Amino acid sequence: MTEIGASRAESSVLATPRSALRRPLSTAGSALGASLLYGAAAEEKVVLELGTSTIRAGFSGDPQPLCTHDVSGDFASTGAMGWRRGTQHGLSTVTLDDATLDALVLEQVRDVYRRHLLVDAKARKVALCESVRLPDRVRRAVARVLLGNLRVPQVTFYPAEVAALMTCGRTSGLVVDCGHQGAAVVPVYDGRALHAYAERLRVGGQMLAAHVRGLCVQHARFRAFGGGDSRPAEPEMITDLLLEHMVRRLQCAAPLATAPDEFAKLARDGLSLGAVSDELAACFASHTVGASAHIRMVVDSPQHGRGELLVPRWVLGRATELLLQGDAANDHEGLLSAIVRCLARAPVDTRRELIAQILVVGGVASVPGFRFRLAQELQSRLAGEERWRALAASVALAEEPGPWNQSPYLDPEARPESRDKSANGSVFAAADRCWVGVSLAVAAKIGGVDMRRDDFDGHSLPRLD
16 A cells, blocks of 8 residues: 555544444444435434433434443542542432532543543533433533533433334333333323323332342242251342342243232232232242242352352242332332323323333333233233223233234244234333434434523523423
């Protein structure tokens, strides 16, 4: 290669955005594809989705986030806030003052730009995906960090619920967002989120992990290597690493194979956070399907040495019942009751269309079988009440290409070739749907609510209603 050719090749590589060098080849040309589709160069924006414990970041037009950044790590700020180093914080922690919250958000968002996006914040506009679960003080802190500290030229706000339905090609539906520190049920009609009828709950992935830990301490057994009888598990054996492994890799929502009325009575009287009654445990164990009754894992005990932990299989298959049914003893409402109350508050002429397109998003939605169990339990509850009996047959999942009860997970005899192919919403991961919807909206030039750097006073934010 000549010297001129080498210099041209080098200049072309240096002129390429560093983000494109880090992205897969299948997604790096999304901006080019958008420009060919719309006849002009489409502006590529940074897309951010801030949850209560994670930040998803990437570029508009991409089919998935470039990174998922954990916010619940050690707060390692320096300077005036250095005394808080080593403590655990999340974005929705109510004990944080505004200055500390701003410092936490600034550290996390700046780390995303430096380690993953690899672009100058001043050079790219930002599309922000906002969930109804995020408190207003956190939204203000994010706006102050982006427009004030990082000097982003413009932030465009998109409602997460409307964006999630876009991934299914829908403009109306009932979005159930179940995240780490809470959940929300938001009706969306004709492309507008009806926040006045939304329901917010305290159940989420954090409570689910605490419930699994409590059930393991109550029902798991430990057997030391080298012989000896098994003994009850100790709390020190259930480490955070082991708990994360069980929740993320071993947990599922098993289909219920008992009478709904009988189970509802047992769950109402015997289900609480971290514990179940003996009658409910026997009901779960009798309807558990698996090669063995226990799941075996190697653990270390400070008192008894290394051994195997025997966790009943129903513990990981039935832990999600707490999210569905709730905990009446601790005043934690379940998702089913919240959905029914949301339907009761919604306008009458929208209820059938809402219940026919239920979209479950968030990290908990990734649990295998959880979406189908939610539809199954909701249909059973609606059919058992005279007021809602006419709507029970209309319960359906928005992202499923056919009736939810024909899924191979619930009906092994159902064949994929016999199902309706009219929908293809199951392509995207449930935890990424809100981010993907905003990415599609920006690429398709669907506008949101814009706020420029010079128009932000540090407190007032636009309403997305």
